[in-house]
Amino acid sequence: MAELLEKIHYNCPFCDEEHEISVFREKTKALVNNTPVEYEEIYYYCPIEEDKFVPKEILNQNLLAAKDSYRTLNGLLTSQEIKDIRNSYGLSQKEFANMLGWGDVTIQRYEKKSIQDETYDQKIREVKDNPKLALDELEKHKEKFDQARYEEIREFIKELVKTKSIKYLNKEIIESIYIDHQEESEYNGYKLLDLEKVENMIAFFAQYSSRLYKVKLMKLLWYADALFFKKYGVGMSGLVYKRLPLGAVPKAHEEILKYAQSSINIIEEYFDEKIAYKILPKVDVDLSKFTIEEISVLQTVLEKFDKMGSREISDYMHEELAYQKTARDEVIPYSLAREIRDF
Known part of the structure; x- marks a missing residue:
């Protein structure tokens, strides 16, 4: 229609x-x-x-x-994804093509009309995730740039290397921790881990929550995944959650927070000689990365729990059958998400 x-x-x-x-x-x-x-x-x-x-x-x-x-x-990057990767390096279409050692109009064609082959697609994907490789490519093809522009691009990518390399390394660690969850199952909500989605979910809660700390964030993530699963039969993020004393916590949660640090700031605060980790937004969340259904679930979860503190939301979760039916340190199956209390 x-x-x-x-x-x-x-x-x-x-x-x-x-x-x-x-x-x-x-x-x-x-x-x-x-x-x-x-x-x-x-x-x-x-x-x-x-x-x-x-x-x-x-x-x-x-x-x-x-x-x-x-x-x-066919598992290839879309024209917009190619454009987004190019823009992340602050390059024109010609400059991006030159950095990769290709013809001047190669990227222009891929963004406007032509479909790239797998070899070119793989190269673009590699520099997306690894700015150190992009820096190496720039060095190999620096004769294609005038000296001033070469130095400008080089300094920009060097800064990306400092920040994104940490992210890349944490991605490798997270993926190794999730090695046993490379197939869809009730433990990942019948969805493979989507780290970009996870970071966007964290950025959403960081931006729109009135007060957000690490413990509370972990519960908000679980409730978002659980409610989405209850409504649509699939998780939102692919995260796998374990039952810990304070409630559900994603596997590799420390590495996930480090992975998301391009979107959030984590500030240490001290209360009664204890450390709390406050989560603050670093950039505005891109709502276009979510479906309408995902935004609706995220808003519903935030409206329910925003006024609760970390202890309150942990206590609330302790009453969920998903928590009570799972032993300590065990993975909470998404099948139990169908039993969460109505909001």
């Missing part, structure tokens, strides 16, 4: 005059590289002629959407 996006004034090719046009979005199918794909097509509709048309700029957008659907189907 077509979804009405907006109504605009546009020079209609049917009527040869400007009047109100309806803009629709509708799921459709196409063949890309002889592979059937489903994607969302945008078209304009003339109410006078009762017919639809697609302007050239929208046609290009639709073609890119179809190709991105093919990319996703």
Whole structure:
């Protein structure tokens, strides 16, 4: 079924005059590289002629959407993901291509129309996760840059190396801890670990919670995953939670917090000779990284627990059957999430 996006004034090719046009979005199918794909097509509709048309700029957008659907189907980076990786290094399309030793317009083609092969895709993925590799690539191809711009890019990437290398190393540690959870099961909510989603969830709670400490954050993550599982039959993050004295805690939680430190600040505070770790936002959370359903669940969890302190939310969780039916240090199965109390 077509979804009405907006109504605009546009020079209609049917009527040869400007009047109100309806803009629709509708799921459709196409063949890309002889592979059937489903994607969302945008078209304009003339109410006078009762017919639809697609302007050239929208046609290009639709073609890119179809190709991105093919990319996703085949495990390749989408055009927007390539653009996001390039922007993370502060590079133009030409500069990014030159840094990787490719032709000047290679990245421009991948962001606009062409589908990259697996070799090129893998190289882009590698520099996304490892700025040290990007620095090595820049050094190998520095003759493609003038000296001033080369030095500017080099200094920028060196700063990324300092921050992202820690993140990369923690990712390796986390993935090694989750080595026994590489298949979907009731222990990961039938979802493989998605560290980007985890970081975005942490950033969400850091930004919108009025007071957030480490202990409370762990419970908010569990309740978000548990409620999402209860509603949709799958976890949100792929995190695996253990039953500890203060409640549910994700496996590798310390490494996960270090992994998320590009999005949050962790401040030590002292209360009665005890240390508490306050979580503060470092950047604004990108809500586009969530589905509508995910945002709804996150907001519901926050509204329920925001006014509770760490001890209160821990005590509240102790009353959950998911906690009571799991022994200490054991993984809490998501099947028990169906029994959490209604909010």
